Amino acid sequence: xxxxxxxxxxxxxxxxxxxxxxxxxxxxxxxxxxxxxxxxxxxxxxxxxxxxxxxxxxxxxxxxxxxxxxxxxxxxxxxxxxxxxxxxxxxxxxxxxxxxxxxxxxxxxxxxxxxxxxxxxxxxxxxxxxxxxxxxxxxxxxxxxxxxxxxxxxxxxxxxxxxxxxxxxxxxxxxxxxxxxxxxxxxxxxxxxxxxxxxxxxxxxxxxxxxxxxxxxxxxxxxxxxxxxxxxxxxxxxxxxx
Amino acid sequence: xxxxxxxxxxxxxxxxxxxxxxxxxxxxxxxxxxxxxxxxxxxxxxxxxxxxxxxxxxxxxxxxxxxxxxxxxxxxxxxxxxxxxxxxxxxxxxxxxxxxxxxxxxxxxxxxxxxxxxxxxxxxxxxxxxxxxxxxxxxxxxxxxxxxxxxxxxxxxxxxxxxxxxxxxxxxxxxxxxxxxxxxxxxxxxxxxxxxxxxxxxxxxxxxxxxxxxxxxxxxxxxxxxxxxxxxxxxxxxxxxxxxxxxxxxxxxxxxxxxxxxxxxxxxxxxxx
Numbered sequence: 001x002x003x004x005x006x007x008x009x010x011x012x013x014x015x016x017x018x019x020x021x022x023x024x025x026x027x028x029x030x031x032x033x034x035x036x037x038x039x040x041x042x043x044x045x046x047x048x049x050x051x052x053x054x055x056x057x058x059x060x061x062x063x064x065x066x067x068x069x070x071x072x073x074x075x076x077x078x079x080x081x082x083x084x085x086x087x088x089x090x091x092x093x094x095x096x097x098x099x100x101x102x103x104x105x106x107x108x109x110x111x112x113x114x115x116x117x118x119x120x121x122x123x124x125x126x127x128x129x130x131x132x133x134x135x136x137x138x139x140x141x142x143x144x145x146x147x148x149x150x151x152x153x154x155x156x157x158x159x160x161x162x163x164x165x166x167x168x169x170x171x172x173x174x175x176x177x178x179x180x181x182x183x184x185x186x187x188x189x190x191x192x193x194x195x196x197x198x199x200x201x202x203x204x205x206x207x208x209x210x211x212x213x214x215x216x217x218x219x220x221x222x223x224x225x226x227x228x229x230x231x232x233x234x235x236x237x238x239x240x241x242x
Numbered sequence: 243x244x245x246x247x248x249x250x251x252x253x254x255x256x257x258x259x260x261x262x263x264x265x266x267x268x269x270x271x272x273x274x275x276x277x278x279x280x281x282x283x284x285x286x287x288x289x290x291x292x293x294x295x296x297x298x299x300x301x302x303x304x305x306x307x308x309x310x311x312x313x314x315x316x317x318x319x320x321x322x323x324x325x326x327x328x329x330x331x332x333x334x335x336x337x338x339x340x341x342x343x344x345x346x347x348x349x350x351x352x353x354x355x356x357x358x359x360x361x362x363x364x365x366x367x368x369x370x371x372x373x374x375x376x377x378x379x380x381x382x383x384x385x386x387x388x389x390x391x392x393x394x395x396x397x398x399x400x401x402x403x404x405x406x407x408x409x410x411x412x413x414x415x416x417x418x419x420x421x422x423x424x425x426x427x428x429x430x431x432x433x434x435x436x437x438x439x440x441x442x443x444x445x446x447x448x449x450x451x452x453x454x455x456x457x458x459x460x461x462x463x464x465x466x467x468x469x470x471x472x473x474x475x476x477x478x479x480x481x482x483x484x485x486x487x488x489x490x491x492x493x494x495x496x497x498x499x500x501x502x503x504x505x506x507x508x509x510x511x512x513x514x515x
Contacts, residue, residue: 088349095346095480099462102482177361179477189484193464195477196361201494204474208490 003174004160010171011040015164018154018214023134023225025142026232033143035225037135040168041125046135047118048143054114065110069098071132073121093129100133100153100182100192106146115145126169127155133182133192138222142229149184150222151191154214156181156207158199163206165214179204181211185219257444257459264447271300271453276496278451281504283400283511285408293409293430297401299451301391303335306383306401308409312372312421313380323370323378327356329385329398336390350480352385354438355399358467358476359383362436364406369431372414372421379411381430392454395465395478399438400504407432407512435508436475437501438467441493443483448492450500464490466497470505 003010013019019040028034031047038044054060071093075084086094097119105115117139119132130153137151157167159175172178177197183190190212199207263270273279279300288294293308315322329352331339344352359365370379383405385398410427442452442460452460461483467476474494479485485493 088353091346091349092353095350096478099480099482103484184484187484188486190479190487190490191484193477193479193485193490195474196357198361198469198473198475200473201498204494205491208487212487 001174002160003171004162004164007162009159009164009168011168015162016210016213018166018217019168021218021221023138023221025138025225025229031139031143033139033141033145035135035138035142037131037138039127039131039134039166041123042121042127042131043123044128044131044135045120045122046132046139048115048136048139048145049118050115050143051110051113051145052116054112060112060114062111064107065105065112066114067098067102067105067107067117068114069094069101069117069119069136071097071119071121071129073124073128077121077124093132096192096194097129097133097136101136101140101151103189103191104137104147104149104151104184105140106148109146115140124169126167126172127180129153129192130155130180130182134218134222138225141226149186149189150219151182151184152215152219152222153180153182153192154211154218155179156211156214158197158203158207163203163210165210177203177207179207179211181208181215183212183215185216256455260456260459261445261447264444264449269449269453270455275447275449276500278500278504279453281400281507283404285404285512291405292411292427293405293407295401295404295408296388297397297404299393299397300453301389302393302397303387303389303391304394304397304401305386305388306398306405307386308405309382309384310409310411311380311382312377312414315371315375315378319367320375321371321378322367323365324380325356325359325365325367325383326380327352327359327383327385327402329355329387331387331390331394335387339387339390350478351387351394351398354395354465354476354478355383355385355402357478358399358436358438359402359406361475362434362467362469364403364432364434364436366431366433370411372416377421381406381409390454392457393440393451395440396438396451399436399467400508403435403437404508404512406430407435434469434471434475435505436467436469437504437508438465438476439497439500439504440465441496442481443485443489446489448489448496450496464493466493466501468497468501472498
């Protein structure tokens with residue numbers, strides 16, 4: 001089955017077009033910070049607890065806070081039910097997502113403590129690690145944790161011989177390559193880079209540039225979501241101090 | 243919660259020493275920035291395994307065994323064999339490894355090796371089918387880290403590749419009553435040979451094949467796998483730091499250059515690549 005006909009993809013997008021993205025922050029009562037991201041059919045919740053005291057204490061780092069991250073997919077998030085036990089994929093993604101966010105956070109401001117980050121994939125339609133990072137960094141900002149920049153994330157890849165942006169599930173499964181990237185646009189730093197599939201060197205470089213452009217667009221949506229959140233708070237307190 | 247970084251306590255002084263050597267273009271062990279440690283390998287040393295290879299990169303030592311069994315295919319690929327890659331950070335290999343189920347480091351290691359083999363389509367899985375939907379061959383690739391002195395990814399990826407290159411597949415006779423071993427073997431033909439090159443970023447210097455000391459002080463690492471036709475078949479960034487787009491480009495250049503060198507050595511050593 002061809003995935004691209006007349007430069008249109010399975011969901012009608014152009015090769016270099018993102019799926020519609022919706023970001024909301026501050027949506028969970030109990031969490032210190034939270035965010036919801038919808039990107040096409042992918043739906044993700046992220047929550048931050050902390051900085052807070054770390055147990056067991058011997059894990060504490062006297063120089064900086066520990067960032068702990070759990071990426072998890074809900075049993076009903078995929079076509080076939082998934083076991084709720086963490087898969088090997090979940091364990092690896094939790095690690096690379098943690099590594100993608102660590103460079104952004106001033107962890108040294110909170111020695112001996114922990115910041116706990118939970119990412120729940122409610123529905124998966126490709127690009128969940130990137131959408132998870134997008135949600136997580138909005139949740140971290142919502143929690144008031146000082147950051148060098150927001151981390152944005154987006155995948156590029158190769159489908160039917162074309163370099164495309166923001167792959168959906170079918171494109172990821174049937175396509176030739178997938179290249180998820182996390183990026184801090186203000187600092188121009190790449191904090192997550194993975195790839196599977198086959199790309200020539202030239203295709204890799206094009207895909208990386210395209211993914212970075214996607215990150216820059218998503219970054220604007222992240223900033224807007226945070227602005228809306230603070231405007232809402234401002235209205236709530238009647239504009240005092242504004 | 244799976245995120246505890248088990249870092250050895252490294253005096254800051256070590257990072258400073260490594261950085262000051264790097265600023266002069268030198269490494270503590272005397273290597274150039276783009277130089278691997280001495281690489282050695284042995285194949286076929288585990289007779290009970292269908293394939294095996296031990297790779298040494300400096301003092302890093304990884305043994306991989308391939309076992310081939312008959313089993314059920316995945317429902318979505320009923321006529322294809324199955325590749326299963328697992329890595330064990332054996333406690334005898336390092337004071338920081340502990341017994342128990344694979345931790346996140348072992349899982350990441352196995353999945354990075356698996357990704358390169360799978361993306362490069364190393365094995366013709368169609369040839370590993372005995373009875374579609376019922377019986378196929380399962381290729382178990384078990385990576386056993388025996389001494390951790392840095393850069394486990396490249397040593398593991400190479401030992402997995404060499405063990406598959408030298409593996410022999412038991413020949414089965416398929417009849418109505420099922421499948422039966424004939425006692426004969428055929429070579430496992432490989433369609434591709436990916437080579438993985440890992441680079442560490444320390445300060446703003448990129449080095450290939452980081453030693454354990456370098457890994458302990460590095461900001462981030464990048465592993466890039468290049469296949470026999472000069473295509474990138476897997477990438478993995480690790481560590482708490484970042485890479486700039488220019489640094490990634492430099493790493494890609496290094497990965498292409500170093501993977502060719504290693505490929506040359508593999509050709510010499512195993513004589514069939």
